[in-house]
Amino acid sequence: LKAVVLGGTSGMGRSIARRLAARGDAVFLLGNEPEELKRSAADLSARHPERASVGHAPCDLEQPQGFAAALDAADTALGRFDTVIITAAMFASQAELEHNRELMRRLVTVNYAHTVLFCEFVRERLLARGGGHLTVFSSVAGDRGRKPVGIYGSSKAGLSVYLEALDHRYHAQGLNVLCVKPGFVKTAMTAGLKPPPFAGEPDQVAADVLAAMDRKRPLLYTPRMWALVMFVIRLLPRFVMRKIGF
Amino acid sequence: MIAKTSLEPESADLEAAPERLVSALPRAEAPGQLSGWGRIPAPGRELTNERFEALTRGATLARGLGRSYGDSSLPALPSDKVVSSVLADRVLGFDTQAGVLRAEAGLSLAAVNRLVVPQGWFPPVTPGTKFVTLGGMVASDVHGKNHHIAGCFGGHVRELRLRLADDSLISCSPSQHADLFWASVGGMGLLGHILEVEFQLSRIASPWIWMESERIGNIDEYLAAFARTATEWPMTMGWIDCVSGGSALGRGILMAGRWATPEEAHRQPPRPPRERKFPFDLPNWVCNPLTVRAFNTAYYYRHVPRKKRGVVSPDIFFYPLDAILEWNRGYGSRGFTQYQCVLPRAAGAGAVREFLVEVTRLGGASPACVIKDCGPEGQGLLSFPLEGTSIAIDMAVTSDTQRIVDRLNDFVVAAGGRIYLTKDRFTRAEHYRAMEPRLPRFQAARDKWDPARRLRSAQSVRLLGDRA
Numbered sequence: 001l002k003a004v005v006l007g008g009t010s011g012m013g014r015s016i017a018r019r020l021a022a023r024g025d026a027v028f029l030l031g032n033e034p035e036e037l038k039r040s041a042a043d044l045s046a047r048h049p050e051r052a053s054v055g056h057a058p059c060d061l062e063q064p065q066g067f068a069a070a071l072d073a074a075d076t077a078l079g080r081f082d083t084v085i086i087t088a089a090m091f092a093s094q095a096e097l098e099h100n101r102e103l104m105r106r107l108v109t110v111n112y113a114h115t116v117l118f119c120e121f122v123r124e125r126l127l128a129r130g131g132g133h134l135t136v137f138s139s140v141a142g143d144r145g146r147k148p149v150g151i152y153g154s155s156k157a158g159l160s161v162y163l164e165a166l167d168h169r170y171h172a173q174g175l176n177v178l179c180v181k182p183g184f185v186k187t188a189m190t191a192g193l194k195p196p197p198f199a200g201e202p203d204q205v206a207a208d209v210l211a212a213m214d215r216k217r218p219l220l221y222t223p224r225m226w227a228l229v230m231f232v233i234r235l236l237p238r239f240v241m242r243k244i245g246f
Numbered sequence: 247m248i249a250k251t252s253l254e255p256e257s258a259d260l261e262a263a264p265e266r267l268v269s270a271l272p273r274a275e276a277p278g279q280l281s282g283w284g285r286i287p288a289p290g291r292e293l294t295n296e297r298f299e300a301l302t303r304g305a306t307l308a309r310g311l312g313r314s315y316g317d318s319s320l321p322a323l324p325s326d327k328v329v330s331s332v333l334a335d336r337v338l339g340f341d342t343q344a345g346v347l348r349a350e351a352g353l354s355l356a357a358v359n360r361l362v363v364p365q366g367w368f369p370p371v372t373p374g375t376k377f378v379t380l381g382g383m384v385a386s387d388v389h390g391k392n393h394h395i396a397g398c399f400g401g402h403v404r405e406l407r408l409r410l411a412d413d414s415l416i417s418c419s420p421s422q423h424a425d426l427f428w429a430s431v432g433g434m435g436l437l438g439h440i441l442e443v444e445f446q447l448s449r450i451a452s453p454w455i456w457m458e459s460e461r462i463g464n465i466d467e468y469l470a471a472f473a474r475t476a477t478e479w480p481m482t483m484g485w486i487d488c489v490s491g492g493s494a495l496g497r498g499i500l501m502a503g504r505w506a507t508p509e510e511a512h513r514q515p516p517r518p519p520r521e522r523k524f525p526f527d528l529p530n531w532v533c534n535p536l537t538v539r540a541f542n543t544a545y546y547y548r549h550v551p552r553k554k555r556g557v558v559s560p561d562i563f564f565y566p567l568d569a570i571l572e573w574n575r576g577y578g579s580r581g582f583t584q585y586q587c588v589l590p591r592a593a594g595a596g597a598v599r600e601f602l603v604e605v606t607r608l609g610g611a612s613p614a615c616v617i618k619d620c621g622p623e624g625q626g627l628l629s630f631p632l633e634g635t636s637i638a639i640d641m642a643v644t645s646d647t648q649r650i651v652d653r654l655n656d657f658v659v660a661a662g663g664r665i666y667l668t669k670d671r672f673t674r675a676e677h678y679r680a681m682e683p684r685l686p687r688f689q690a691a692r693d694k695w696d697p698a699r700r701l702r703s704a705q706s707v708r709l710l711g712d713r714a
């Protein structure tokens with residue numbers, strides 16, 4: 001693959017970029033922190049001294065006017081990419097979002113509107129070159145309106161529906177859309193929370209994501225246990241959801 | 247309040263919001279507690295983030311994988327800002343021709359080996375576990391089976407990047423801010439938070455080890471065998487039976503190794519080792535004098551013939567215990583400690599024998615006892631090894647442990663030896679001062695770089711008189 005990773009400097013994005021590079025795929029990093037991009041690109045290059053070095057360009061989901069230039073840079077470096085993976089997003093607790101209106105506006109805009117906009121730029125390019133992979137990290141939080149992640153979850157719910165529609169609409173034209181819904185994964189984002197028994201490791205998520213892309217799956221719950229957990233949660237009647245804190 | 251905003255879900259924007267805590271690392275400790283490998287916890291929490299450099303701002307202590315046994319990586323106060331480097335694991339440069347590696351401090355030795363062995367390189371010095379970070383290897387100035395020829399890890403470090411106590415960033419090396427550099431090497435992270443490490447690798451002839459192991463009848467034979475093998479073998483160490491006395495005092499199995507030549511080596515590179523997890527805490531009574539004696543006797547006589555030789559993988563040779571993840575649970579929930587000291591050659595072979603007599607008399611030893619001849623002292627101001635014999639003894643913690651450590655420390659002080667801070671949890675400050683004539687120089691370096699003693703650990707409070 002010739003893969004662009006937006007958000008590949010940390011967490012699950014870092015693990016995915018490492019796994020792609022390890023199996024010989026070409027990687028290009030996009031992100032909003034120049035120093036982090038430089039260091040992560042150096043890391044991927046140094047881990048595979050026999051291969052071409054990994055390039056990077058700035059791209060901030062809060063700045064949609066930069067999307068085209070970022071994808072141009074990726075195209076130039078990779079010679080027309082065929083894969084785009086987006087792990088970047090904003091996260092904040094429900095309490096903080098309710099308290100801070102400006103933060104809420106930014107989060108909903110970035111996670112939904114600007115991510116969809118970025119995907120549209122990607123869709124256009126991939127369809128023009130006969131298809132490819134578009135893999136986007138949504139969240140299990142978007143499956144149901146839940147007390148602790150209402151606002152964040154709603155931004156991911158919108159994204160999940162968009163990705164599903166994109167798959168239905170363009171699958172026949174060769175666009176492989178994968179919507180990833182991670183459950184509890186041990187990253188800096190979840191550090192400090194008590195991990196449930198089936199908490200995942202970023203590297204395991206990365207392996208699952210690459211396997212799902214190879215099999216051209218449209219939807220992935222990872223760790224796999226979360227498919228079952230969310231199946232049950234989706235079936236719960238609303239009077240139960242009002243009672244429980246999940 | 248735990249909240250954060252960031253464009254990447256797995257990371258916090260440090261300017262905008264507080265960081266989160268790691269609770270998910272493979273360490274058996276309750277929430278709100280931290281512990282070293284010996285599993286004696288202290289209240290505290292650690293923060294982690296990929297942006298480790300920014301995270302270290304205002305921190306009093308940085309830690310890595312938590313493999314130091316005692317309280318070196320534990321906070322002086324529960325409210326101290328302790329930061330974990332484990333997510334700072336990026337390789338920043340690898341010169342495959344010159345064998346120079348530069349990486350963030352949280353990169354593990356296991357990851358280093360996976361990267362450099364296929365290119366024909368190996369770390370110049372490796373401790374007995376690969377689950378340590380580069381930052382921890384510098385802070386402990388680790389030594390290995392090749393100490394008698396290669397010295398400590400710090401001697402192969404070319405440059406460090408540190409966050410100092412006043413929050414400024416600085417690079418140091420043997421030629422640039424050399425005083426800071428040599429105080430940081432073996433300095434237990436008390437001079438500055440180690441952010442990046444650049445070091446020189448060693449060429450290897452193949453990715454396999456040629457090993458010879460030999461059953462040794464007693465301690466006098468042991469010391470003679472070390473003297474003999476040191477000139478022939480680049481890597482030596484021995485397991486020692488620390489409960490048998492009399493004519494069998496100090497019997498054990500001596501292991502010597504070198505990198506196999508391409509002709510001796512197997513055609514295929516070694517396969518990654520199979521790792522098993524220790525499934526639960528063994529009950530505390532399992533490790534007792536009777537079971538230890540039975541285990542040691544069986545282990546000693548299982549080594550047949552008396553002398554064995556052959557090609558083994560580096561993982562089996564360097565890291566035999568790493569095959570069982572979380573093996574520290576074998577000592578039960580009470581936790582354990584390791585007493586490691588080095589007795590100077592000048593004290594003579596008699597001192598080693600008397601030390602072992604003292605160990606068997608005091609009791610408390612577990613099957614895990616290791617002996618190694620050390621080469622000359624390194625330049626790190628608090629670096630552990632000195633020319634002589636190092637002995638390391640694991641002990642399950644009991645009400646008797648403090649007394650045993652005190653008695654052994656009396657002996658070590660009298661013999662002119664010293665203990666290894668990385669393993670220590672029970673030494674008293676007066677003993678430490680008595681065995682460490684270099685301490686005033688180390689404290690002078692701290693006076694210069696951290697006069698307010700902002701960087702501190704539970705251990706530095708206990709041994710160096712830092713305020714809590």
